[in-house]
Amino acid sequence: MKLFLKYIFSVIITAVSLYGCSVSKYIPEDERLYTGATLTVQPDSIVKDKTGLKTELSTVLRPEPNKRFLGMHLGLYYYYKNQKENPGFINRWLYKKFGEAPVYQSDVEAYEVERLLLNRLENRGFFYSRASSEFNETEKKASIHYTVQVPKPYRMASYQLDSMPQQIYNDIQPYVDTTPFKTNMRFDLTNMKMERQRIDYNLKNKGYYNFDDTFLIFEADTNRYDNKRFNLFLKLKKAVPEKSTIPYKIKTVNIHTNYEVTDSVKTETIRYNDKNYIQNNTFFKAKYLDPFIKLEEGQLYSPETSRNTARRLSNIGAYKYVNIQYKEIDSLQTDSLGALETNIYLSPLNKRAIRAELQLVSKSNNFSGPTFGLTYSNRNLFGGGETLNISSTVGYETQLGAGDNAGRSSLDLGFKNELIFPRVLFPININEDFFEYDIPKTKTSISLNYLNRTKLYTLLSGTALFGYTWDANRYVTHEINPISVNYTHLSNTTTEFEEILDENPFLRRSFEQQFISGLNYSFTYNGLVDAQKRHQFYFNTTFDTSGNTIGLLGKTNTSNTPKTFLGLEYAQFVKADFDFHYHLNFGNEQVLATRLFAGYGWAYGNSDVVPFVKQYYSGGPYSVRAFRIRSLGPGTYNSETDSRTFNFFDKTGNIRLEANIEYRFPIYSFFKGAVFVDAGNIWNSKGNPAFNGKDKFTSNFLNELGMGTGFGVRVDIQNFVIRFDLAAPFHNPSLPENERFNFDVSSPILNFAIGYPF
Incomplete structure (x- = not known):
């Protein structure tokens, strides 16, 4: 394989350096290679947007000349090489991938192009224009130059509706009265076509089932004017079916x-x-x-x-x-x-369905193991479109090659019961006609999770959720969960784990907040659904609060102890996320995708620190890919230089910043490629003494970003994407400040994931 790639590379280099200009020897004696066309627009008067007019006229210049790379006709060179009697496997492959047939001077139909130029000018109101052309020839090459002389355009004096059956006349007249056409507007067939489509759209929504925009025709009358002005009339074509003129x-x-x-x-x-x-x-x-x-x-x-x-x-x-x-x-x-x-x-759909998932997890703390998930779905459970999803997961991880921690394992069992109603469930009757685009769905769920880490602890958690989600329009989605309750119970803690908590009071406080009750809301604008647009935007913001309402009912034991509800200490915090994406679409499956994420969590009242399950982490296949999941940060903290046992735990913080840029391109068939750069980190707003203050957010945060770059291969089959990204860090904030910029290509991280990262 290496030999094959080396050979291809040498062929390309040789072609660029030696043969880029040697295609001339393959050109037949009676031909010249066509190198393109230029255009000059000579107006008789001031033309608004002359550049735009020239750009539009340039679209009819044909044929397209052969493409060039670094000034060389590589595609043409591969074509000629493939014409040999025995071109060889490599030349045939290069021709199939990059080759293109030659375009000669004889392929240029100058009179036909002139006719197209005049037709395009007439469509835009520049009647009686003139076009000419002239070839520029050398021994083996030829180009052509077109010149168009553009007179003063015809402009509209008035626009009105002509006679037609009374009923449809009465229904069209209001749309003519509110037309975007303006007096003195230049004659333009494109605008007239859009006007017909506008009227057709409105007529159809007034009941005209059999109507079509092609039944309308414009007539321009210049008889009343001698200064290139015209009256525009809209009328029905002859022999329009009678049933098309009634609602x-x-x-x-x-x-x-x-x-x-x-x-x-x-x-x-x-x-x-x-x-x-x-x-x-x-x-x-x-x-x-x-x-x-x-x-x-x-x-x-x-x-x-x-x-x-x-x-x-x-x-x-x-x-x-x-x-x-x-x-x-x-x-x-x-x-x-x-x-x-x-x-x-x-x-x-099938009323019942079962879906199984198998994942292999590898974490920064050398934990590796499989996770198996099984989901049972029942659609239309009660005859009202309800969907029941019952899912369970079993995950087992063991730690390998980690010194004293080797052999430790983790068992994770999860169960979730979700019931979705395609309507609003609310104590007060809500008129669903208010939701014109989509009726909100009511989502309810209860989940339980059991986590056992050997030699450390057992964590039992439960979550209950009640909320609504709906699409306001094609781009905007709202999701609000007025009831979100989470309860965690830590048990079976070992002496070793208690020592870890003693050394890290922040970690102890995050585990002590057993009861989380609050409200969360998410707003999403997704402009990526317009896949053909050049500029695409996506924005999501999420607000998560806990302890506000329940704080009114909480009981205070003493001035120095936290409030409790039903005997449980509850968390109080506010958390906000902002996620912004911008995609620049070049066409031909080439996209420059960017992302900016910022998140902040603020603990107050009962809480000194945001609960562990609500904190941020960085690194991994959907984050900074040059660092393993949950391994980056917080701040400049370096776990490898700290011998204390709490380094075993995932690194978290209450502040997160990330930025990503990725260029995506096609490779072959459903194989896609990408090159990317990621940057980001997490911090704590209040320094954790266990991290010696290295985790605290400061004005120097830009110098504390973890940065990495890499490339990826994706298998994209009808928007189901299997992604492989290989990345290496070039700025590691955990290293001494003068050693952070170091492109560590010797230790790349391979990320495997489903779907695009952003």
Whole structure:
């Protein structure tokens, strides 16, 4: 393999250095290599946005010349080499990957390009323009220069609606009155096409089921003017079908709640809220499904309402297909109104599903081992779209090669029961019509976790959650959990562990806060859903509070002891995260992805320190990849130079800063590549005496960032991504200040993960 890569590299270097210009000898005697076109725009008057006009005109210059790399025609060179009688395996591979056929002067159809230039100018109102071209030739190469002479454009004097059937005339007139067209606007076919589409969109949402924007036509009249002005008229084309000029109303709405194409079972129809619910059994209760359906009998046809209904039904999570079809009822059509029968076909997902997951975990403290997870799902549990997820995990880790700590193990058992209702559960009735885009889901969950670390402790924790999540629109998601309760119980602590806690009072306090009760809220703006946009943004902020409400009910024993609730000391803190992503999309699967994260947790009242389970950590496949998970920081602390036993624990803090930049590109088929740079760390706002103050956040934080770089390979199959990232640090804050910049390529970290890091 090394020999193969070395050979390819030598071929490329040789081609660049020796053969980049030698393609001339392969060019046929009667041909010249085409090297491209230039364009000059010569206006007779001032043209607004001349640069934009030239850019648009340049899009019709064809053909494209052969590409060059560092001034060399490498693709062309590989093409010519492949034409040999026996090109060899390497040359065939290089041609397949990089080669391109030559573009000659004879391939240039100058008159056709001139015609396209004139056509484009006329479409923008520059009538009676002129175009010319001239070749620039050398012995083996040729280029062409185009010149367009652009006269003063035609501009609009007025815009009005021409005669048409009265009903559609009355419905179009308000949109003509509110047109974005302005007097003195330059003639532009693109703007006219957009105007037709705007009117068509509005007409369809007023019931014009059979209308199409191509039925509209613009006519420009210049007869009244001699100074290149025109009156613009909008009218219907001739022979437009009569049924396209009348609106349609929905006569009946039929919902097939568990439709299958092969269904032959006898069905029954339930009439509910002026809709027909058709099913062969009570699969989905009509009273629960009805709020998702915005289509109603007597309502004018509207594609927007139809799309809204389809989206809301899809978001329930019980259906794999949602298909809305309309059928014209000819017998009910009149000269002024048509009738539609609406059929909503809902194909359910499998009611029950089981998912298994197996992971191999490797941590900074040399703990390694497998984790197995099993999830059972029941969709539409009670006939109202409810989803029940029951999951359990078993994880076993053992520590290898860690001196005195070798042989220690960790057993982690987890159980979670989650029930999701596709509606709002609240003591006071909330009108779900308020949520036009999506109906909120109510999420409830109870989870238990058992963690046993040999020779140290046993930790039993339980969590209860009640909250809501909903999409406000295509980009914005809200999630609020008014009830979030977490309880932890530390037991079976060994003498060794008690000594660790004695040496690190902060750690002891974080474990003592057994009861966490509060509220959390998350706001997400996800512009990454527009995958084709050049500039893409993502923003998430999360606020987490604990102890505010319960503090009103807490009991104070003495002035020097924490408040308790039901005999339990509870935590009080506020925590805020900000996560910002920006992607610059170059096209062809090339993206420059950046990320900035900042988080801060503030303990108050009962708490001297944020609870251990709520603290931040840094390092790992979704963080600074040149450092193992939970191994970076806090601050400049170096566990390798500290012999105390508490170094065994994951490193955490209440402040976190991270920044990442990554260039992503395609390799071949579903294999993608990336090069990246990461930086970040965690700190404590109050220095932990156990860390000798090295963990405290100061104004010197930029010099305390852990930094690393690397490259990655990703297997991306229809957005399911398996990721391998290899990274090495070049700035390690745990080292002495004059030794931190050191690119440690001898100890790279291999990260394995599912999904992109950001």
